[in-house]
Amino acid sequence: xxxxxxxxxxxxxxxxxxxxxxxxxxxxxxxxxxxxxxxxxxxxxxxxxxxxxxxxxxxxxxxxxxxxxxxxxxxxxxxxxxxxxxxxxxxxxxxxxxxxxxxxxxxxxxxxxxxxxxxxxxxxxxxxxxxxxxxxxxxxxxxxxxxxxxxxxxxxxxxxxxxxxxxxxxxxxxxxxxxxxxxxxxxxxxxxxxxxxxxxxxxxxxxxxxxxxxxxxxxxxxxxxxxxxxxxxxxxxxxxxxxxxxxxxxxxxxxxxxxxxxxxxxxxxxxxxxxxxxxxxxxxxxxxxxxxxxxxxxxxxxxxxxxxxxxxxxxxxxxxxxxxxxxxxxxxxxxxxxxxxxxxxxxxxxxxxxxxxxxxxxxxxxxxxxxxxxxxxxxxxxxxxxxxxxxxxxxxxxxxxxxxxxxxxxxxxxxxxxxxxxxxxxxxxxxxxxxxxxxxxxxxxxxxxxxxxxxxxxxxxxxxxxxxxxxxxxxxxxxxxxxxxxxxxxxxxxxxxxxxxxxxxxxxxxxxxxxxxxxxxxxxxxxxxxxxxxxxxxxxxxxxxxxxxxxxxxxxxxxxxxxxxxxxxxxxxxxxxxxxxxxxxxxxxxxxxxxxxxxxxxxxxxxxxxxxxxxxxxxxxxxxxxxxxxxxxxxxxxxxxxxxxxxxxxxxxxxxxxxxxxxxxxxxxx
Amino acid sequence: xxxxxxxxxxxxxxxxxxxxxxxxxxxxxxxxxxxxxxxxxxxxxxxxxxxxxxxxxxxxxxxxxxxxxxxxxxxxxxxxxxxxxxxxxxxxxxxxxxxxxxxxxxxxxxxxxxxxxxxxxxxx
Numbered sequence: 001x002x003x004x005x006x007x008x009x010x011x012x013x014x015x016x017x018x019x020x021x022x023x024x025x026x027x028x029x030x031x032x033x034x035x036x037x038x039x040x041x042x043x044x045x046x047x048x049x050x051x052x053x054x055x056x057x058x059x060x061x062x063x064x065x066x067x068x069x070x071x072x073x074x075x076x077x078x079x080x081x082x083x084x085x086x087x088x089x090x091x092x093x094x095x096x097x098x099x100x101x102x103x104x105x106x107x108x109x110x111x112x113x114x115x116x117x118x119x120x121x122x123x124x125x126x127x128x129x130x131x132x133x134x135x136x137x138x139x140x141x142x143x144x145x146x147x148x149x150x151x152x153x154x155x156x157x158x159x160x161x162x163x164x165x166x167x168x169x170x171x172x173x174x175x176x177x178x179x180x181x182x183x184x185x186x187x188x189x190x191x192x193x194x195x196x197x198x199x200x201x202x203x204x205x206x207x208x209x210x211x212x213x214x215x216x217x218x219x220x221x222x223x224x225x226x227x228x229x230x231x232x233x234x235x236x237x238x239x240x241x242x243x244x245x246x247x248x249x250x251x252x253x254x255x256x257x258x259x260x261x262x263x264x265x266x267x268x269x270x271x272x273x274x275x276x277x278x279x280x281x282x283x284x285x286x287x288x289x290x291x292x293x294x295x296x297x298x299x300x301x302x303x304x305x306x307x308x309x310x311x312x313x314x315x316x317x318x319x320x321x322x323x324x325x326x327x328x329x330x331x332x333x334x335x336x337x338x339x340x341x342x343x344x345x346x347x348x349x350x351x352x353x354x355x356x357x358x359x360x361x362x363x364x365x366x367x368x369x370x371x372x373x374x375x376x377x378x379x380x381x382x383x384x385x386x387x388x389x390x391x392x393x394x395x396x397x398x399x400x401x402x403x404x405x406x407x408x409x410x411x412x413x414x415x416x417x418x419x420x421x422x423x424x425x426x427x428x429x430x431x432x433x434x435x436x437x438x439x440x441x442x443x444x445x446x447x448x449x450x451x452x453x454x455x456x457x458x459x460x461x462x463x464x465x466x467x468x469x470x471x472x473x474x475x476x477x478x479x480x481x482x483x484x485x486x487x488x489x490x491x492x493x494x495x496x497x498x499x500x501x502x503x504x505x506x507x508x509x510x511x512x513x514x515x516x517x518x519x520x521x522x523x524x525x526x527x528x529x530x531x532x533x534x535x536x537x538x539x540x541x542x543x544x545x546x547x548x549x550x551x552x553x554x555x556x557x558x559x560x561x562x563x564x565x566x567x568x569x570x571x572x573x574x575x576x577x578x579x580x581x582x583x584x585x586x587x588x589x590x591x592x593x594x595x596x597x598x599x600x601x602x603x604x605x606x607x608x609x610x611x612x613x614x615x616x617x618x619x620x621x622x623x624x625x626x627x628x629x630x631x632x633x634x635x636x637x638x639x640x641x642x643x644x645x646x647x648x649x650x651x652x653x654x655x656x657x658x659x660x661x662x663x664x665x666x667x668x669x670x
Numbered sequence: 671x672x673x674x675x676x677x678x679x680x681x682x683x684x685x686x687x688x689x690x691x692x693x694x695x696x697x698x699x700x701x702x703x704x705x706x707x708x709x710x711x712x713x714x715x716x717x718x719x720x721x722x723x724x725x726x727x728x729x730x731x732x733x734x735x736x737x738x739x740x741x742x743x744x745x746x747x748x749x750x751x752x753x754x755x756x757x758x759x760x761x762x763x764x765x766x767x768x769x770x771x772x773x774x775x776x777x778x779x780x781x782x783x784x785x786x787x788x789x790x791x792x793x794x
Contacts, residue, residue, distance in 0.1 A: 013685070019678040060721050064750040065678050067772035075772075170706045181706045182699075197724060199705040205738055207709035209702060275677075 013068055017117075020069045022275070024114045027058045031107050032352045034058065039100050039355075049089075055103075056085040062110065073126045074113045080130045081106045084137040102133050104356065161192060161214040163235040164222065169208040171229070179228045181209050187225065191217040278378060281339050288332050292615060293636045295328050336377070340521070343421040343428070344372030345381055346388050350419055353389060357396045364403050364413055365396055370420035376428045380499055380519055384430070387492040391432040391515050392417060394489075399436030399513050409510065411435065428521055433514040439464060439507040465505040469493040497597075497649030500526070500543045528616045528645065529594065530637070531607040534583040537643045538607070539616050539635055544648040546595045546602070548610060553589050565593065565604060574604040575651070580630075596648040603652045616645065630654060671696045673704040673730065674719035674748070679771070683717050683748065686775035687782055701725025705733055708740045715786055716740075717778075718765075720749040720756060728756075728763050735764035744785035748773060 013020075034055040041048050059082040066074035081103065088095060109129050116123045168184045188194055192215025202208045212235060215222075222232045302321060306314060347369045354367045376384075400406075400415035407413050418433045441464055445455045448467050456463030471490040496503050501519035520526065520543055528539040529548075551565045556574065564571040574593060578584065593604040616635040632647035672683045672695060680697050687693060696713070698704035700722055707713060716734065720727035727747065734740045744766040749756065757768050767781050 013682050015685070016678055016681055019681055023676060023678045054723070057721060057723060060750060061676055064771045065676055067750070068679065068682055070772070170709050172710055175710060181702045185702070197702060199702060199725075199733055201737060207705060207737070209706075 017069060018277075020065055021114065021118050023065055024062065024074075027062050028107060028111050028114070029348055031055060031058045031062075032349060035100065035103055035107060036351055036355070038095065038103075042095050042097055042100055052085060052089055056082060056089065059085060066114075071113070071117050073123055074110060074117070077106060077110050077113060077126050077130060080133045080137070081110070084133050087137045099136055101359075102129075102136055104352075105129055106133055108356070161216045163195065163212055163214050164192075165233050165235050166211040166213060166225065167208050167231045168211070169202070169206060169229055174229055177228075184209070184225075184228065184230060185211070188213050188215075191215045191221055276338075278339075281335070281378075284335050285339070288328070288335055291328055292332065295324060296614075296637065298324075336521070337375075339377050339379070340375035341378050341381055342372055343374045343376050343381065343430070344369075346385055346430075347372050347419055347421075349385075350389075350392055353392060354396060354417065357393060361397060362402070363396065363400050363415065365400055365415045365417060367392075368416060368418045368420075370418065371422050374421035374423050374428060376421075376423075376519065376521060380428075380521075383495060383499055384517075384519070387495045387517070388419070388430060388432065390489075390492050391517075392419065395432055395434035395436065395513065395515075399434035399438075401437050405437075423521065428519050430517040430519070431514060432517075433512060435512040438509040438511055438513055439468075439505075440509060441507075444468070461505045461507060464507070465503065468505075469503070494649065497544075497652075498647075500541055500649075526616060527613065528635075529613055530611040530643070531577075531592075531594070532609050532611050533577045533581070533607050536581070536583055537611065537637075537641065538577065539637075539643050539645045540594055540605070540648060541632070541645065542613065544596055546597070549593050549595060549604070551591045551593050551604075551606075553591065556591070567595070567602070567604070572602055572604045574606050576606040577646075578606075578608070580651075594648075596652050605646070605648065605651065616643075671698060671704065671707055671713045671715070672717045673698045673701070673722075673727070674717075675699050675722045676719075679719070679748075682775075683778065686773075686778045687717075689779060690782060690786070701727070701730040704730055708734065708737065712739070713743055714789070715782060716743055716745045717748050717782070718745050720747060720760065728759055731760065731763045731765060742789070744789050746778070746781055746785065748778070 034051050037051050038048060038055065041051075059078045063075055063078035063082055066072075066078055084099075084103070088099070106129055109124060109126060112124050113126065115121075166184075166188060168181060170181055174180070185194065185197065188211055192213045195212040195214055197209065197211045199207055199209050225232060299321070302317065309317065350369070351367055354365055358365045395417045396415075400417065401409070401411075403413040406415065416435050418431070420431045420433075422429050422431075441456070441458045444464055444467055448470075449455055451470075453467060453470060456467060469489045469492070471488070493503050496517055496519070499519055501517055504516040504518070505513070506516065507513040527542040529542055529545060531538050531540060549567070551574070556563050556565050563574045563576070565574050566572075572593075572595065574591070576591070588608065591606040592608065592610055593606050596603045596605060614637070616637070630647055630651040632645045632650070634642050634644055637643055672680050674680050674683070677699070680699075684695050684697070687695070696707055698707055701724055704716070704718070718727050718730060722730075727749070731745060731747070734743065734745060745764065746767045746769055747760045747765040748769050748771060749760070750771045760768055766785055769778055769781060
């Protein structure tokens with residue numbers, strides 16, 4: 001298609017790029033969902049027309065908005081896909097496997113093109129995919145007008161539910177009560193299937209909307225709509241409306257009925273959602289954070305004042321302080337809940353990924369999703385996308401066996417990958433399980449030995465996991481690894497740890513593997529241990545600390561640059577924060593050690609003493625000039641002192657890479 | 671009134687027309703909501719997308735032209751380029767102006783200003 005002829009002084013709408021990306025996400029996600037639905041029509045003559053129509057509209061919208069932000073490759077690609085879908089709609093033909101695959105490829109590429117614009121990376125070439133799709137579409141593009149959808153005589157209904165006609169007459173009073181045609185439509189969609197929706201002119205030139213709905217809702221539910229000005233009457237099965245209880249049928253201007261038979265898409269989004277810019281929520285969260293700090297400060301002032309206040313007065317002060325405490329907590333939880341989104345957002349793209357990879361590897365795989373409505377912080381969900389994706393890919397490429405191998409092992413030919421989410425208290429658990437071959441611990445250990453790493457017992461799942469997550473370690477051959485699966489398990493683990501989460505492994509040879517990711521529901525406010533090192537105070541997020549132990553100095557042994565202490569029958573590398581940060585250390589005969597991580601990845605952080613435990617507000621240090629590896633941010637303890645928050649995962653990584661050799665020596669010495 | 675199912679486009683249209691004097695914007699994300707706005711009160715100008723999910727823009731346009739309250743309201747059909755032959759369909763259905771996306775903000779603004787002043791003339 002020709003480039004758009006815009007005047008040279010025109011400025012592209014860069015200020016709306018964020019809106020553009022958000023809308024692209026919505027359309028691409030929708031397109032993927034629709035493609036999966038369309039795939040069921042492959043080779044069949046009864047192509048799902050509403051699905052095709054909506055898919056067409058998605059790409060049409062993508063083309064429109066991509067053109068506005070002058071992202072030409074996205075515009076051209078959407079245009080090509082749109083043309084192909086137009087041809088499919090027109091041709092009244094079956095969809096081929098090549099056709100559906102081309103649409104999947106195009107969607108994938110489009111996502112990459114938009115992603116490249118977002119991240120500022122190089123735009124992938126679209127030529128080959130555009131040509132492939134254009135070849136499928138055949139004929140010259142752009143020659144057919146977009147006309148209104150063919151009016152369906154009577155919208156076909158899959159359901160045999162009774163049909164009702166609902167008539168809604170909008171008014172200013174109703175709008176003031178929040179009742180609009182969109183809200184009525186959303187309510188009708190909730191109780192049944194909307195078959196048609198159309199405006200018409202009634203008495204006195206008023207405008208009303210007619211909805212024909214197939215619904216099995218009980219009479220009370222239907223009557224309840226009446227309160228919002230909606231009249232309801234049953235429609236008899238032959239399509240005629242039963243005599244209206246509202247009196248004679250109003251005179252209708254024939255011209256105004258034109259739209260009456262335009263079919264309605266059931267995919268119209270209900271409108272009781274508000275899209276909020278995440279930065280606004282962050283700001284609210286920061287405000288609440290300030291409130292938490294001020295409350296702590298007030299607590300300290302009150303404690304000092306207690307001695308000077310008569311006890312009768314003191315009681316009411318304290319009661320009020322407690323009420324404020326409770327309210328601050330409620331407010332904080334409320335805002336946190338607003339930031340929560342269903343984990344299904346991660347899940348939704350998985351069928352797409354599994355499908356692609358199954359196609360590539362020739363394996364037969366079924367994906368089961370559970371607990372999509374479990375909620376988690378928006379921030380976390382965005383950062384969990386890639387790790388979960390990687391785990392699912394691993395399950396398919398390493399876990400699930402080829403069909404013949406499965407049949408030989410007495411399993412169904414089709415493998416199952418289960419992706420589930422659940423919440424308990426402040427923790428969300430994501431679980432990626434497969435019924436594949438399991439992890440061969442002997443093979444892992446043999447490879448580990450060749451790489452000069454320590455060996456683990458067959459039942460030591462934490463040990464196996466630690467080996468899998470060692471940077472550069474792979475259970476597969478180089479050629480296989482080069483097939484471009486991107487990040488390794490090391491990256492998965494560090495991403496999870498960065499979010500304050502943990503990764504666990506359960507595996508049974510021949511039966512399957514399960515990766516369990518545990519994450520905090522939210523990040524911004526967290527419980528922390530307040531520790532002292534020399535004259536300095538550090539906060540350590542409590543979720544990262546496995547346990548706190550005391551180690552007598554006499555039990556410590558030096559190894560190269562590191563120190564180790566006996567721990568659970570093994571050796572624990574100890575890092576003294578005083579040395580790491582070059583601080584004076586108070587002379588003591590015992591050290592307090594925070595144990596971070598588990599298995600071979602465990603690490604002890606030695607501090608002088610633990611001063612307490614409290615709720616802290618995490619303020620990230622994002623300025624690259626200020627950013628120090630191992631420091632997650634800063635917090636204010638309420639007494640005006642700014643305290644650094646340690647990032648145990650980053651510290652552990654820094655030290656682990658340094659102490660590899662020492663770890664092996666320790667193994668020999670223990 | 672700006673009628674488009676894309677919130678991004680609605681924002682862009684609004685930004686393009688922000689220089690209109692004393693303009694009050696209303697937005698509708700679909701055809702039914704647009705017609706509801708017409709039922710609720712007078713509008714001076716409609717910027718209308720064609721390809722929308724529930725009710726095609728051409729049907730919205732026909733309804734607008736058929737209703738006595740809105741029959742004289744200027745309508746700028748704003749639609750994605752390449753369905754150029756729907757121009758005739760839109761004009762036949764009563765479109766006052768036809769602008770394709772991607773649109774240049776100054777062009778849309780000029781078109782809107784022209785239509786608004788032309789509509790004001792007869793009453794003045």
